[in-house]
Amino acid sequence: MKIVFHERYFNSDYARDPAAEPGRLEGIVNLLSKRKEYEFIKPKPAKKEDILRAHSERHFNYIKREPLLFELASLAAGGSILAAEEGYNENPTFAVVRPPGHHASADSCWGFCYFNNISISLLKLYSEGKIATAFVLDFDLHTGDGTLNILKNRNDGFKVKILNPSSSGNVNYIKEVEKFMQNLKDIDIFVASAGFDEGIEDWGNKLYPEDYHELGSLMKKYSEKLSKGRRFALLEGGYNHEVLPKNVDSFCQGFK
Numbered sequence: 001m002k003i004v005f006h007e008r009y010f011n012s013d014y015a016r017d018p019a020a021e022p023g024r025l026e027g028i029v030n031l032l033s034k035r036k037e038y039e040f041i042k043p044k045p046a047k048k049e050d051i052l053r054a055h056s057e058r059h060f061n062y063i064k065r066e067p068l069l070f071e072l073a074s075l076a077a078g079g080s081i082l083a084a085e086e087g088y089n090e091n092p093t094f095a096v097v098r099p100p101g102h103h104a105s106a107d108s109c110w111g112f113c114y115f116n117n118i119s120i121s122l123l124k125l126y127s128e129g130k131i132a133t134a135f136v137l138d139f140d141l142h143t144g145d146g147t148l149n150i151l152k153n154r155n156d157g158f159k160v161k162i163l164n165p166s167s168s169g170n171v172n173y174i175k176e177v178e179k180f181m182q183n184l185k186d187i188d189i190f191v192a193s194a195g196f197d198e199g200i201e202d203w204g205n206k207l208y209p210e211d212y213h214e215l216g217s218l219m220k221k222y223s224e225k226l227s228k229g230r231r232f233a234l235l236e237g238g239y240n241h242e243v244l245p246k247n248v249d250s251f252c253q254g255f256k
Contacts, residue, residue: 001256002086003032003040004079004095014069018239019100019112027245028096028235032252041086043095046077046120053127054119054150056107063114073099073114077121080234084121087232088130088189092220094252100236102144102193111142117234118193119150126158131188136162137177139215140195140236141204147193161187170211173198177215181222190223190231192216192255196238196247203239209250216254231255 012022032038051060051074064070076097083095095117102118103111118136125131136151138144143164151160161184167176196212198204207215216233223231233255238244 001038001252002091002093003038004043004083004093004097005029005040006042006075006079008072008075009096009098011068011072014066014072014099015112017112019098019237021239023241024239024244025096025098027241028248031245031249032096035249037256038252041082043075043079043082045071045074046081046115050081050120050124051077051115053123054106054116055104059107059109069114076101077115077117080117080121081124083232083234084125084189084191087191087230088125090229092229092256093232094194094248094255095232095234097235100195101234102138102140102147102195102236103142104146105149109146113146116146116150118144118147118191121234122151122160122189122191123158125189132157133159133186133188134161135184135187135190136160136193137190137215137219138162138164138193138195138236139177139198140193141197142195142237144193144236170207173206174211174214178218181218184222184226187226188230189227190219192219192233193236194233194251195236196244199238199240199243199247201240201243209246212247212251213254216251216256219255
């Protein structure tokens with residue numbers, strides 16, 4: 001399994017919000033780097049043409065006004081593209097990127113997000129004729145409205161199914177995810193918009209480390225069944241620095 005990471009993601013000066021807090025990524029990287037089965041790979045920034053597949057020129061220029069924010073948001077989008085490319089090549093990949101992206105719509109953003117990493121990465125693959133369909137599991141506590149706005153009901157032929165689980169309780173939550181996956185068909189690639197703020201010791205206070213392992217295992221099982229194992233995942237939320245590394249690692253162990 002591959003882990004996308006760039007040391008510039010450690011920079012916390014691009015914003016003043018929980019996703020940009022110092023120390024948020026260090027624990028994740030330290031733990032994942034101890035796993036000998038993981039290979040760390042370094043991304044390059046996304047090109048303008050890649051970002052404009054998901055966003056308006058106006059929004060692109062709005063983010064570009066802040067040089068550091070633009071650098072890191074572009075690098076996060078580039079890391080997401082690299083993860084998508086590896087996933088398409090049947091190498092399961094988790095991208096430890098920031099800023100996150102699922103609240104960024106084509107012409108606006110909020111919720112600590114600036115460019116929609118999921119949309120940029122999938123639209124890159126679609127533009128190259130590699131995929132025609134995709135499934136997005138967004139298990140962040142907060143619904144990824146930006147991803148929905150960009151990827152649902154498109155008129156270019158790209159078909160994307162998106163699940164933002166809403167069940168109360170961890171058992172029903174996992175059941176909801178599996179039931180949805182059981183009904184999937186004709187999916188070219190699986191992607192997780194991987195927010196960990198539903199964690200039992202995070203804002204959502206719902207999912208245990210073993211639940212994240214099960215989510216990863218379900219992504220593996222059904223991607224292998226439907227799309228030759230093509231799958232990747234991008235970091236979104238998760239704000240308790242003490243438990244975030246364990247939850248990410250648990251997901252990756254199931255996902256790999």
